[in-house]
Amino acid sequence: MKKLAKVLAGIVGVVAVLAIAYFALVNVRAGEAPESIEGTNPYIVNDDEAAIVAHRSGGGEFPENTMRAFESVVNNEGGWVDVLEMDVQITADGKLVLLHDDTLDRTTDSTDVFGVADAKVCDYTYEELRQLNFGEGFQAEDGSYPYAGLRNDAVPDDLRATLLEDVLDYLQGKGDFDYIIEIKDSDELGYAATDELYRILSERDLLDDVVVGTFNSEITEYFDSEYPDMMRSAGVTDMVGLYVDALLGIDREPGYYAFDAMEIPMSYYGQDLAEPYIVNHAHKANVAVRYWTINDEDEMRYLIGIGADAIISDYPSMVNKVLEEL
Helix, strand or coil: CHHHHHHHHHHHHHHHHHHHHHHHHHHHHHCCCCCCCCCCCCCCCCCCCCEEEEHHHCCCCCCCCCHHHHHHHHCCCCCCCCEEEEEEEECCCCCEEECCCCCCCCCCCHHHHHCCCCCCHHHCCHHHHCCCCCCCCCCCCCCCCCCCCCCHHHCCHHHCCCEHHHHHHHHHCCCCCEEEEEECCCHHHHHHHHHHHHHHHHHCCCHHHEEEECCCHHHHHHHHHHCCCCEEECCHHHHHHHHHHHHHCCCCCCCCCCCCEEEECCEECCEECCCHHHHHHHHHCCCEEEECCCCCHHHHHHHHHCCCCEEEECCHHHHHHHHHHC
C-alpha cells in the first residue's frame, strides 16, 4: 500500500508541476502584443482594422440565409461588409440551399407545411422547400416576428428557400465580396454537397474568393484529397493543433498547416483562444484568424486590438460602428 501511495503521490506531483507550468506559460503568452507580420494570405489584415463578416448574411438584423438578408446587407442598410458567410445543405434533388440548422424547424414553418417535426433539407426537393416561409422564426429587435404567419402566395420570393447559385450570381453583380461557405452535411451527403459546391465555384471563377469549412472531419479530409485548390478553414483537430503549437511556442513554416484561415470562437472548452500569441503564431504560419460569433461591442474592440483579421457577427452594422469609432 505504501508503494502504491508513493506512486500515486508521484503522479499527482507530476500533474501539479505540469499544471503550474501550463498556467505560467499561458500567463506569459497572454502578455504578448500583436505583431505586424507580412504574408501572402489575402485574408491577413495587419492594419489595425478587421474585415466585417456578415454571419448567416447578418442573421441578427434580417432573416438569416435568405435573399432578403443578402440584398439588405449589400445595399448598405447597416454599413459595408467585406465577407458574406453562409451555410449550405444538399436537397433530395442535388441542389445546394442555404440553411444553418440540422432541421427546418427553428427558422421556417415546415411543421405546418410538411406536417412533421425535424424535417431535413435532404428529404425534400428544392421546389418542395420553396413552399416554406424562411422568415417565420426571425425575431426583430423589438421582440416581434414580422414575417410569421405568411403562407402560400403571401410568402415573398426573397423569404423562400434560396439556392447558393442564385445568391452568388446576385452578389457577383453587386461588389467585390469574399465568402465563407460552411457545408453542414456529413458523410455521403457531405461528399455530394462538396462536389456540387466545387462545380458552382469553378463555373463562376470564385475559388480564390471563398474559404470553405465544415465541422465534419471526413468532409475536411475530402476537401484535401479531392479539391486541394479550394481554400479551407481549420477543422476542430486543426484548431487544437495550432493552439498547442502556439501555446508551446513551436514555430511552423508557411504551408505546414493545410488550411488558410481559423474561424474560431473566443474560447473553446474553457481554453482562451482570443490572445495575441495565437494570432501572432497563426500569422507567422500565413494563416488568417477570424472570430465568431461576436455580437458585443467591447469584444469587437478587444479582438481588433489583438490583431484579429475578421469579426464574424450577426450584426455587421455594429462592427461598422465600432470600426468607425476607432
